[in-house]
Amino acid sequence: MPLINVKVIEGVFTEAQKAEIVQKLTEAMVRIEGENMRSLTLVILEEVKSGDWGVGGKPVTTADVKAMAAGTPPG
Amino acid sequence: MPLINVKVIEGVFTEAQKAEIVQKLTEAMVRIEGENMRSLTLVILEEVKSGDWGVGGKPVTTADVKAMAAGTPPG
Amino acid sequence: MPLINVKVIEGVFTEAQKAEIVQKLTEAMVRIEGENMRSLTLVILEEVKSGDWGVGGKPVTTADVKAMAAGTPPG
Amino acid sequence: MPLINVKVIEGVFTEAQKAEIVQKLTEAMVRIEGENMRSLTLVILEEVKSGDWGVGGKPVTTADVKAMAAGTPPG
Amino acid sequence: MPLINVKVIEGVFTEAQKAEIVQKLTEAMVRIEGENMRSLTLVILEEVKSGDWGVGGKPVTTADVKAMAAGTPPG
């Protein structure tokens, strides 16, 4: 019965990665709650527009996240 | 003062059906809370991308929901 | 597959009314989406602390909502 | 560590105004929580489709919000 | 920068299990997004009152979830 809502910035993850997020978060949850809860475990993934996510008041873009993920300091 | 947030998979409901969801959920709520609360009753309807909604770890698409609604088992 | 999240101020509705909200919003939704979607229709009701809900910058309390519902202008 | 989620109707605010919302809400929050919390203060801005926001059961469109903001009664 | 919001029914998970949910969902996410995103990965776990979660219009209680998890059909 858990509901897992994931918000990410659009364009960071491919379709395959988004399907993997849905699958792997469910697996992680099922390992804790038990196999009987699997069919009731929901994941809703929502994408937020590039720049409409702020950290410390500064907009974060898709490019910023990709740079961070790659270990490149944001410019 | 209630806030009703509805999340559905995109492309399942027509514009007319979405307007009906807003209207009918409000009516159902007003019948419980009283007519004086009507103008304060909010409904926010959000559409999640096809496949970005997972049940038991499996992505659910717009086509899957339409098949379920029609009583056809998902393929 | 719709997810209906309802936020209300705590102490406004009785347990019986909250169960009625869950039931009636589901009925309203099922009438639009079709009977086959019933078992997949979720309602999550959350209560927000009295005063932690603001309209126009002014905190709204449980007493305020009850006064509004009764048709009494807030004091 | 606060998370501020803002939902608005799409097309009401320009990109510049959305960046201003992220910045000014963060500033308001930091003034209360203290400067040390700035880097942990998140704002997520989400746009809801015109008409998918209901007040009292009536859909509100982008045009309606612009008319209200301009002080013009909705037609 | 992903935000993972988990809603569960209160009283189903112990404090230790809730900490495990936070940890394991983060690990699952980091394995997909990359180690550099770890410090930006948030999990917010919220508990919904027993009975304030409805499936198909029927309230689900803490006892119901425990029975399902144990493989016992709800009474």
Place this chain on the structure above:
Amino acid sequence: MPLINVKVIEGVFTEAQKAEIVQKLTEAMVRIEGENMRSLTLVILEEVKSGDWGVGGKPVTTADVKAMAAGTPPG
């Protein structure tokens, strides 16, 4: 018509500070959207239990947030 949802860890802010959050975020929003939108601007403040908020997979407690706010590195 904006809806501002703020999630904080419980016990970090006093009742007076929470009222200030509601008021100041509304003021910041009204300055951008215009005075006519004030009465339609909602703030909903929700408190998450100490420890049920994770950053990088580590639970954050009320004490942790207070230490951060005070400029003390978490122990």
